[in-house]
Amino acid sequence: MDMQVPKKKLGLKERYTLMTRDLAWDTSYQPKEKVYPYADYEGIKIHDWDKWEDPFRLTMDAYWKYQAEKERKLYAIIDAYSQSNGHLGVTDARYLNAIKIFLTAVTPLEYMAHRGFAHAGRAFPGPGARVACMMQAIDEMRHAQTQIHSLSNYNKYYNGFHDAPHMYDRVWYLSVPKSFFDDAITAGPFEFIVSVGFSFEYVLTNLLFVPFVSGAAYNGDMGTMTFGFSAQSDEARHMTLGLECIKFILEQDPANLPIVQRWIDKWTWRGVRLLSIVAMMMDYMLPKRVMSWKEAWEIYFEENGGALFKDLARYGIRMPDCCEQIRQEKDHLSHQVWAAFYNYSAATDFHTWMPDEDEMKWLSQKYPDTFDQHYRPRFEFWREQQQKGNRFYNKTLPMLCQTCQIPMLFTEPGDPTKICYRERDYKGSKYHFCSDHCQHIFDNEPEKYVQAWLPVHQIYQGNCFPEGSDPTAPGFDPLAAVLEHYRLNAGRDNGDFEGSEDQRNFEAWRGMAKRND
Amino acid sequence: MQIDLRTVSIKPQRQTYGHIERRFGDKPASRYQEGTFDLQPTANFHYRPTWDPDHEIFDAARTALKMQDWYAFKDPRQYYYGAWTLARARQQDTAESNFDFVESRNLGALLPEDVRQLALDLLLPLRHVAWGANMNNASVCAYGYGTAITQPCMFHAMDNLAIAQYLTRIGLLLGDPGALATAKEHWLYAADWQGLRRVVEDSLVVQDWFELFIAQNLVLDGLVYPLFYKTLVEDALSLRGGTAVAMLTQFMTEWYAETAKWVDAQIKTACAESPENAALVRGWIAAWQSRALDALTPLAQRALGERAGAALDDLATQFAARVAKCGVPA
Ligand SMILES: [Fe+2]
Ligand SMILES: [Fe+2]
Numbered sequence: 115m116d117m118q119v120p121k122k123k124l125g126l127k128e129r130y131t132l133m134t135r136d137l138a139w140d141t142s143y144q145p146k147e148k149v150y151p152y153a154d155y156e157g158i159k160i161h162d163w164d165k166w167e168d169p170f171r172l173t174m175d176a177y178w179k180y181q182a183e184k185e186r187k188l189y190a191i192i193d194a195y196s197q198s199n200g201h202l203g204v205t206d207a208r209y210l211n212a213i214k215i216f217l218t219a220v221t222p223l224e225y226m227a228h229r230g231f232a233h234a235g236r237a238f239p240g241p242g243a244r245v246a247c248m249m250q251a252i253d254e255m256r257h258a259q260t261q262i263h264s265l266s267n268y269n270k271y272y273n274g275f276h277d278a279p280h281m282y283d284r285v286w287y288l289s290v291p292k293s294f295f296d297d298a299i300t301a302g303p304f305e306f307i308v309s310v311g312f313s314f315e316y317v318l319t320n321l322l323f324v325p326f327v328s329g330a331a332y333n334g335d336m337g338t339m340t341f342g343f344s345a346q347s348d349e350a351r352h353m354t355l356g357l358e359c360i361k362f363i364l365e366q367d368p369a370n371l372p373i374v375q376r377w378i379d380k381w382t383w384r385g386v387r388l389l390s391i392v393a394m395m396m397d398y399m400l401p402k403r404v405m406s407w408k409e410a411w412e413i414y415f416e417e418n419g420g421a422l423f424k425d426l427a428r429y430g431i432r433m434p435d436c437c438e439q440i441r442q443e444k445d446h447l448s449h450q451v452w453a454a455f456y457n458y459s460a461a462t463d464f465h466t467w468m469p470d471e472d473e474m475k476w477l478s479q480k481y482p483d484t485f486d487q488h489y490r491p492r493f494e495f496w497r498e499q500q501q502k503g504n505r506f507y508n509k510t511l512p513m514l515c516q517t518c519q520i521p522m523l524f525t526e527p528g529d530p531t532k533i534c535y536r537e538r539d540y541k542g543s544k545y546h547f548c549s550d551h552c553q554h555i556f557d558n559e560p561e562k563y564v565q566a567w568l569p570v571h572q573i574y575q576g577n578c579f580p581e582g583s584d585p586t587a588p589g590f591d592p593l594a595a596v597l598e599h600y601r602l603n604a605g606r607d608n609g610d611f612e613g614s615e616d617q618r619n620f621e622a623w624r625g626m627a628k629r630n631d
Numbered sequence: 632m633q634i635d636l637r638t639v640s641i642k643p644q645r646q647t648y649g650h651i652e653r654r655f656g657d658k659p660a661s662r663y664q665e666g667t668f669d670l671q672p673t674a675n676f677h678y679r680p681t682w683d684p685d686h687e688i689f690d691a692a693r694t695a696l697k698m699q700d701w702y703a704f705k706d707p708r709q710y711y712y713g714a715w716t717l718a719r720a721r722q723q724d725t726a727e728s729n730f731d732f733v734e735s736r737n738l739g740a741l742l743p744e745d746v747r748q749l750a751l752d753l754l755l756p757l758r759h760v761a762w763g764a765n766m767n768n769a770s771v772c773a774y775g776y777g778t779a780i781t782q783p784c785m786f787h788a789m790d791n792l793a794i795a796q797y798l799t800r801i802g803l804l805l806g807d808p809g810a811l812a813t814a815k816e817h818w819l820y821a822a823d824w825q826g827l828r829r830v831v832e833d834s835l836v837v838q839d840w841f842e843l844f845i846a847q848n849l850v851l852d853g854l855v856y857p858l859f860y861k862t863l864v865e866d867a868l869s870l871r872g873g874t875a876v877a878m879l880t881q882f883m884t885e886w887y888a889e890t891a892k893w894v895d896a897q898i899k900t901a902c903a904e905s906p907e908n909a910a911l912v913r914g915w916i917a918a919w920q921s922r923a924l925d926a927l928t929p930l931a932q933r934a935l936g937e938r939a940g941a942a943l944d945d946l947a948t949q950f951a952a953r954v955a956k957c958g959v960p961a
Contacts, residue, residue, distance in 0.1 A: 124808065132803070132811060133796045137762035139819060143832040152682045174793035175723045182720030185713040199639050225670050225778075229689075232785055233773040236766060237682075245792065248769055251785055256712040259666035262648075266665055270643035277649040283674040296677040299688055567675045601649060627639045 130171040135164075138241035150239040156302035158374075159367035163240030166362055169354035170246070177249065181256070188260060188344045195336045196267040202627060205333040205401040207272070207620035208611055211464040212399040213338055214274040215391065216326055217265045218463060219291045222282040224258035226295040227251075230306055237303040243362075246355045247307070253348040260344065264337040271623075272616050274463040274607040281463055284578065285600050286569035287391075287455075289519045293566060294388045298381075300562070304363065305377050311356035313381035317422065319349060320414040321389050325396045325404060332402040364429040371430045376558065382434035383551040387518040390451045397448035397477065398469060406480035407448045416441070436551045442527050445481055449489040454523040456496065457508035460593065463602055465611035468497040488530050505610050509593060511570045516545040516563055517552035524548050540564065654702070663709035668702050670778040691776045694841040696901055696908055701777030703904070707896050708783075708889065715786045719793070726882040730800065738875040739805045746873040747805055753863060753934055754880070755802045755814030756824055760855060761795035763831040764788075767847040775840045783893060787848065790890070794883055801879050823933055826926030830919075841901070842915045848894045850919040853950055856887040858927055862942050863934045891953075898957040906960075913959050920950070 124132070141149050153160075172180075194200075204210065228251050235247035262278075269275035282288050298309040327342030329335075363370050393407035404410075423433045452466070459466040469477065474493070477485045499506055512521035526534040536547040540560050547553040556563045572578050576585055579595040597604045606615055645652065647660035650669040676688045686693055691701065698704075710718070733739060739747070768788035775781040802811045818824050834851065837843040860883050868876050877884075902909040924947060931939040955961065 122807075124803070128808075129803075132808060133799050136811065136815070137758050137792075137795045137799075139759060139815065141832045141835065142819075143829045144836050148836045149832070155682070173796050174719075174789060175727070175796070177789075178716055178720040178723050178793075182716045185716055189713060199641070202639065222672065226672070228785070229671070229773060229781070232769055232781075232788075236769040236773050241762075244766075244769075248765075248785075248788060248792070251769075251772070252712065252789055255782065255785065256716075258670065259662075259712050262665050263662055266647070269648055270645060271641070273644070275648070276645065279650055279669050279672070283672050289675075289677070292672070292675075293677040296688060300678040300680045300682075302682055562678050562681070565678045567677050572675075623639060623641050626641070 126171060127168075130168060130173070133173050134168070134245045135166075135241040146239065150237060152237040152303055153239050156304045156373070158302075158304045158363060158370050160240070160363070161366055163238075163242070165365065166240050166242040167358055168242050168246065169358040170351050172249065172351075184344050184347070185256075188340055189263070191340045192260075192264050192267075192337060195340070199623075199627075200336050201268055201271060202620070202624050203334045203336075207616050208399065208465070208467065209329075209333045209335065209401050210268060210272050210616060210620075211274070211466075211611070212326070212329060212395050213265060213268065213335065214272075214464040215395060215399075216338070217261065217275055218278045218281050218285070219288055219391065220322070220326075221258055221261045221265075221278060222288075223291055223295050224254050224261065226299060227310060228254035228258060230295070230299045230310060233299065234303045234306055243359070246358075250311075250352055250355060253352065256348065257341075257345050260341040264341045267337065271619070273603065273614075274465075274616075276607075277463075277601045280601050284569075285463065285602070286461060286573075287458075289567065289569050290391070291388060293519050294384055297384065297562075307356070307359045308363075308374060308377040309381040309384070311352065312360045313378060314356075314385055315349070315352045316356040316360075317382060317415070317419050318385045318389060319353070320418070321410055322392055323349065324414065325392050325407075325410060328404045329396065329400045332404050333400055360426070360431075361429070364426075364431070368430075375431060378431065379434045379436065379551075380555050380558070383436040383549075383555065384518065386436070386440050387520060387548075387552070390447050390520065393448040394451040394455065397480070398452045398473075403476060408444045408480065411440070411444045439527050439549065439551065443524070445484040446488070446525060446530055449477075449481070449485065450523050450525065453489070453492065454512075454521055457506070458512070458521075459609055460507045460509065460604070461597065461600075461602075461608065463600075463607050465609060465614050465616065467611040468493050468500060484530065500610065500612065507609075511573060513546055514568050514570050515548035515552050516566055516568070517547060517555045519566065519568060520548055522546065522548055661709065663706070663711050663714065666711035667706075667778050667782060671776070671781070689776055693774050693776065694839045695911055696839075696841040698901075698904055698908075702779045703900050704777060704780040704897055705900075706779065706783050706893055708893055710783055710786060712786075719790070722882055722885060726797065729878040729881055730804065733875050733878055734804060738878075742805070742875060743872050746868055746871050746876070749934070750864070750868060750873065750876045751802065751806050751810050751814065752817070753859065753930065754798055754876075755806075755811060756818040757855070757859060758795045758798045758802075758811070759815070759818045760827065760831055760851075761791045761798065763835060764847055764852065765791035765795065767834055767837075767843055771840045771844050775844075780844075780897060784844070787890065790886060794886070797879075797882055801876075804879070805876075823929035826929065827923075830922050830926045833922075834919075841911075844897070845912065845915045846919040848890075849898060849954075850916060850923050852887070853891070853894075853953065854920075854923050854927060854946060856883065857949065858931060858942070858946055859934075860884050860887065862931075862946070867935060895953070895957050898954075898959065902958040902960075909958065909960050916954060916959060920947075 231247045231251035231254060235244050235251050238244050238247065265275060282292055298306050301309065323342060327339055330338035330342060360374065363374055396404065396407045396410065423431065455462065456466045474490060478490065496506055514521055522533055522535060524534050526532040534549055536550060536553045538545050538553055538556060545556060547556065573596055578599050579585065580598050583595050584590065585592065594604065602608060611617055646657050648665060651660045651664050654668055655664060671689055673689065680686065680688060765788045768784045768791060772781045772785040772788065775784060799811065802814065818828060830851070834843065834846050837846060860880050864880050865877050898912060902912050924943065928943060931943050935942050
């Protein structure tokens with residue numbers, strides 16, 4: 115070859131192919147089924163991985179350069195925010211409870227996504243898909259760590275941030291996010307990518323990130339805002355990956371359609387149930403509101419999601435069958451969930467409170483058809499009782515839905531005065547559900563969902579007490595024992611915000627900034 | 632009212648998260664510590680993997696190795712995502728200017744033809760070896776136990792991918808896409824590459840993730856990198872006017888030196904834990920080492936001619952010394 119002849123410039127696509135999928139080969143010393151043992155058992159038929167369209171073309175050199183720039187900026191802001199006591203600049207200390215939930219319920223999911231994408235990134239026989247999944251695997255580690263690092267400074271001053279990984283494995287309400295992701299990661303790689311990459315990242319992620327990140331911006335929380343915005347360009351990549359996966363699977367074989375449709379139905383519902391905690395956060399926990407849950411749902415799901423599903427109709431995909439129920443629930447969801455957390459506030463790692471009069475007005479205005487009629491009277495009563503010194507705490511453990519693991523707190527579709535219960539007998543045992551959709555999910559895979567580690571059952575079985583506890587000893591206090599097992603400091607991390615240590619400290623510290631002593 | 636929050640000096644309630652404090656005491660913790668320790672869920676998993684019903688989602692029994700505390704596998708580089716990305720971005724800057732230097736001065740064209748051909752013949756098939764390493768490290772991250780060791784393996788997997796990509800660029804710089812295709816043909820069919828390909832493919836089906844860690848990161852890399860990047864490129868090719876090639880593989884040389892320290896620390900930790908662990912590690916090393924050395928023999932002969940025998944002996948001796956230093960019993 116004559117080196118003096120100028121080389122033909124490779125096209126971007128050609129070059130990226132050489133940099134990624136051309137690295138792979140068909141093994142011959144070991145059979146394909148052994149090298150990729152998890153590729154076939156879900157029944158998804160892939161005939162030609164070469165048809166995979168790379169959702170983005172990022173080689174490692176460019177990735178490092180780009181991400182390093184973002185990391186430098188992000189950590190500079192985190193440092194400056196911590197050094198200048200930025201936490202005293204948030205609207206009021208009630209806000210901090212929203213990010214306690216973020217650290218205990220969302221950050222562990224970022225970690226699980228990291229491991230899940232490592233698994234998918236190993237399991238897919240297609241090198242293009244592998245590379246995109248592995249990149250997401252390290253991005254998700256980035257998200258987990260930038261969140262831990264940003265929120266580390268809050269942990270130094272406020273209660274409830276102190277043991278997120280321990281609590282994620284144990285605390286009753288955290289079994290909702292945990293079982294969601296355990297469900298995804300224990301599914302095969304194709305269902306995993308549809309559940310997390312498509313249903314969650316593509317369809318629902320805006321409903322998670324916009325409320326938290328805009329909520330942070332509205333409430334003066336630079337730390338959370340910064341990691342949120344910094345994650346956005348990663349999210350854009352993740353969303354294109356989720357969409358490409360769906361299209362690729364559907365284009366490969368018509369027999370894939372019913373499987374994928376079932377997954378979309380399941381994971382939209384699972385996702386929406388998970389997001390009910392975000393609904394309550396938006397409507398009740400942000401001192402300065404961004405928008406109501408209902409408005410967010412209408413914009414990010416009904417409008418944006420609607421357009422997406424129209425686009426997917428050409429593959430035969432229809433809107434998830436749970437959409438009608440979600441539409442009906444949007445007027446009720448946040449109020450019912452907040453009421454439940456208010457009830458069980460003695461057993462959480464964050465504080466709750468009743469909205470003040472201005473906030474009630476806002477709720478009436480945002481939910482004209484439901485708030486005054488169904489929720490205001492109850493909330494006013496609780497507020498009255500609290501002011502009289504009778505703050506109500508429910509100390510009876512609730513029945514949980516076998517699928518989503520949320521206490522049975524949702525009402526019957528069409529009847530907001532009646533709690534919705536469903537049940538099913540399976541192999542001699544009774545299982546309970548919050549909804550038809552959760553029951554259908556169980557019916558499709560009962561052998562999976564009977565395994566669920568339900569916190570309430572576990573407490574009653576005596577599995578959630580500190581080691582060496584004797585529940586038969588006189589004076590044994592089961593709730594105190596459970597809280598100790600959770601590493602939750604009763605009276606400090608939980609209960610009503612009114613009169614809490616967080617409230618007192620925040621006031622005192624902010625007061626110091628205004629005085630000269 | 633504008634208040635200056637910086638002037639307030641308040642005493643923190645605690646210095647770090649509870650799980651970090653229980654490990655390291657109530658003192659300010661590093662970002663590596665907060666971002667790594669106890670991050671992986673360990674209890675109360677809801678469902679068994681449908682792809683591996685014999686195990687929990689994260690299950691210490693996926694390897695025969697046994698540890699009291701899986702977070703004993705500390706990374707001496709203290710890499711968390713940010714630290715790793717910044718370190719690699721800096722190395723990438725150097726690599727970029729090396730590629731620019733070679734390209735702008737047309738140093739590729741000035742290479743003696745036999746040197747250029749030898750570099751293409753022996754380096755380009757390593758793209759596939761690096762791809763295998765990438766798959767294996769993704770495996771360790773997916774199925775391993777404890778963030779302290781799974782996290783750096785995912786970084787390592789991406790490093791392996793980057794190395795495959797640098798090798799691709801070398802192919803395009805010193806040759807053309809046809810050179811990459813020829814090298815792939817050799818990887819698939821040429822007799823002298825088949826031993827190595829068989830070892831790599833056999834590693835892809837190893838079930839025990841710590842054995843895989845050893846096979847890939849200690850044994851295979853521990854023999855391939857010194858042989859190709861040191862003995863062949865830095866010594867043999869440079870003597871024959873091929874310093875340009877050494878510039879293009881500087882990333883690999885430095886990366887190997889850096890990551891070997893991390894790999895050695897893991898081996899040391901595993902062996903120090905118990906005699907049973909040490910025996911396991913020794914067995915795994917012995918099995919993979921002899922196979923890898925056999926597989927490399929025809930390639931060393933191609934690269935070094937009659938000096939191959941002595942070079943392979945050196946390689947084995949140095950590797951044995953490295954392994955002994957890690958506390959692996961003889
Ligand atoms: Fe994420
Ligand atoms: Fe449910």
